[in-house]
Amino acid sequence: MKRITALVATLIMAGAAHATEAPKPNMIWIMAEDMGTDLECYGMAGVKTPNLNRMAEEGMLFTRAYCANPICSPSRSSMMVGAHQTSFNAHHHRSNRDTPLAAPYKPITSYLRDAGYTCILGSDLVMKNGRKIDCNFKYEETGPYDGVEHFGIFDKLDRFGPEDQPFFNQIQCVVTHRGDWWNPVRKASKHPVSVDAVELPPWIADTPETRYDWAAYLDTVEYMDDEVGQIMQRLKDTGLEKNTFVIFIADNGRCNLRGKGYLQETGIHVPMIVWGPGIEPGTVIDELVCTTDISATVLKLAGAEMPSYLDGRPVFGVADPQYRDYVRSARDIWDEVDECSRSVTTKKFSYIKNHMPEVPWDAHQAYLDLNRPAVWVMRSLKKEGELTGLPALYMADSKPAEELYDLQKDPDQLNNLATNPEYAEVLKKLRALEKDWQSGNRDMGLEDLGKRVPEQNMRSVAISNAVKENAPDEWARLEAGELMETQSWKKYLPKKK
Missing domain, CATH: 3.40.720.10 (Alkaline Phosphatase, subunit A)
Structure with a gap:
């Protein structure tokens, strides 16, 4: 009887504890x-x-x-x-x-x-x-x-x-x-x-x-x-x-x-x-x-x-x-643009490995062309020989194979230290962090590098071509840096038969 009573008491206590558990x-x-x-x-x-x-x-x-x-x-x-x-x-x-x-x-x-x-x-x-x-x-x-x-x-x-x-x-x-x-x-x-x-x-x-x-x-x-x-x-x-x-x-x-x-x-x-x-x-x-x-x-x-x-x-x-201790990020194909870059960010430094340095930051991607007024402004200034200083960095014809930035001294990441001998040891450590990440994780973006086939028949490409042909005045406004409502431009696409 005592054992039964004790068992009942235990069940009641367990039920009460369960009832008071936070939802x-x-x-x-x-x-x-x-x-x-x-x-x-x-x-x-x-x-x-x-x-x-x-x-x-x-x-x-x-x-x-x-x-x-x-x-x-x-x-x-x-x-x-x-x-x-x-x-x-x-x-x-x-x-x-x-x-x-x-x-x-x-x-x-x-x-x-x-x-x-x-x-x-x-x-x-x-x-x-x-x-x-x-x-x-x-x-x-x-x-x-x-x-x-x-x-x-x-x-x-x-x-x-x-x-x-x-x-x-x-x-x-x-x-x-x-x-x-x-x-x-x-x-x-x-x-x-x-x-x-x-x-x-x-x-x-x-x-x-x-x-x-x-x-x-x-x-x-x-x-x-x-x-x-x-x-x-x-x-x-x-x-x-x-x-x-x-x-x-x-x-x-x-x-x-x-x-x-x-x-x-x-x-x-x-x-x-x-x-x-x-x-x-x-x-x-x-x-x-x-x-x-x-x-x-x-x-x-x-x-x-x-x-x-x-x-x-x-x-x-x-x-x-x-x-x-660090965050690892990756960039791969975006629409019609093939790209492969990897980054390691620590509290103080940012390291970027560009596996395709021949692809410039301004890759003339159709989606960005339709949606970045600043890129048209800066292309125009570059063409006229008036793009100087820091804005000219983005418009370079290629990018470095490696980038290293001191985020405390250079939060805007404007001074690439990858070739600076004073930072050779830092560069070595950050390369090692990327290698360490790869040793414990699969990177399918590096596995398929060189074998990729980006999609070329993108809607943004078709829209761009259609507007250039059928609405050149609209395209001229875009090239002048105006913020345009480009999603409506699908109306210029050829009608499906």
């Missing part, structure tokens, strides 16, 4: 597109971002967060899987869309579902509902996932509520991506960013056209900040704020010269702000982290399985955050 946290992952650390809380001139400022003041701001690739789809692939994109054949932009992930790789949402989470894509509070997935493997928006016959990544769309708990909601803020909405967003703004208040990077020629383009970009950042404010308000209105982590990042660097697509800081250094339970307000983290660390952290907080192939480690919401 699993909800998680909202907000991902701005094509944006650097261009927020007021990071010191960007001319822009006002009160909602993200408040999020940083009440949460945790990371000053040294990096993505694994400076282009959207490889970067998003690495985050959705939690591993470096070169490890599972997702390194080329918008490749392998019909190819399932090879075992053992799976989307992190598969593990979250197994841990009891409702996985939600998008939000009705943001432009285009924020449903972009853009991964380089076979997937579907919603439905079951087994990686063989079923490829659904999320359970539902656009809205979270108490009934979804615990939930994981990934939201894409598209407005900062180049699009025909940039001019309308600026026109509709009650306080458009002043072209006189902006501070251009030293490698962009300072002209009225480049200033307008930069100001229009910051207008979209302010628009996005308002979207974040609406998401945070809904979270509070539903009473879920006390048990929800909100993570804000960008998928890659800003959509301007030396930004998206490049391994300099402005291509891979992204904002990262985390808000949620247990985070000390006003915390600033100056340690190195990669966006794949967010994937690992999400799984850890969810109590989900942590597969052995994870590239990241938990960096917030845990007692022992595991920061990095």
